[in-house]
Amino acid sequence: MCGRVSTSDIVEIAKELQLKYAEELIKPGGINLPPTVELPVFTDEKPDELQYFYWSLIPFWSKEKPKFSTFNARLENLQQSGTWKHLLGKRHCVIITDGFYEWQKLDEKGKIKQPYLIRMKQQRFTLMAGLWDSWTDKSTGEIINSCTIITRTPNKFMKSIHDRMPCLLTEKTANLWVDKNLPLNERLQLLEAIPDNLMEKATVKKVGDVEEYEKLFEEK
Template sequence: MCYYSEQSEPLLKVEKRFNAKVDQPALFLQSDFIVGFEYLNVPVILNTSPEIIATNYHWGLVPSWSKDIDFRKNTLNARIETIEEKPSFRNSTSNRCLVIASAFFEWHWNDEKGKSKDKYRVSSSESELFAFAGIYETWLNSATGTNYNSFSIVTTAANKQMEYIHNHKKRMPIMLKQRDEMAWLDGRTNVQDFAFPYSVEMIAFRV
């Protein structure tokens, strides 16, 4: 799973890393701790405009057919094993995006009920900045007549390192290798090519 992330790098560094320009600098999110359930506008790069870093996409995908924005509390993550079957996601699998981050956070349970936990910060060994595999959608709010843009981070089975850290669910977000970012954005690429055992070498430590 992935409900807590970090995007702590400044705008210019993010633009340089992804060779793209932020569309609305005043809305650019820089934070040491991003909570998915706050549905913030996390910077993303869409497959339709890889030269732009979009700042108006909320974490928590709302399908175009949804009647209620509250649907997003169930769609912070999309399981890659069922992404092409679940009604929430199956119409969005070609709407690929890169979700920009510098780390994410997960908890190791020290007992069966998780009453005692250790928090870990996980990042990529490749770069201080990386991208999660994401999918996105635009929902029309019929009450206001306005569009709401949103995305979900795609998750897969945990590798050995994440099996230990996330020992309750044994899941992990798909952190893309830098060389594979454009391949993910290509909607013709098979989604399942990025399922475990695909993974990035991670750096993790308890915080």
């Protein structure tokens, strides 16, 4: 599961990843972003452009925004589920974050939890594999581009915290994930669990505390 992320502002992302963006598109970052907000992405359609997509995928065939959860897509179900399978090999994206939050259960009933901020080491951004779609609201004519983050079973690093994790990418594999010339089976191989030594975590007292968040990054 991945239900809360942090992001940087558009200028920093574009500069670091060498992505262009529309001049009128000015987006700040956020330290505790939930599904249904817009997240920074680049896609297989525009791999050199920074865009912002609604986080909770709306399939193009939907009559309305889904009432079931679509902010995560389970890797195990991608090729079977009607929500995802039509996007495989055709509409891949990379979601750009500073990291994500996960809560570790400290008691059997899960009433006591310890939040962690988790991110990739050795690269500025924590990149996540995703799928995207474009949906038209027939009542207004508005076109909404939306995305989902693909999740998988955890590696050893994540297993003690949670039973799911996002499919994380290095900068190299991120570019391959959105490469339309690469066969789908090779692109799916990129979603193997990331090595434990490429991840790090920090204990968080309160998710969304700006002062604490900035200190966590300063200490790393």
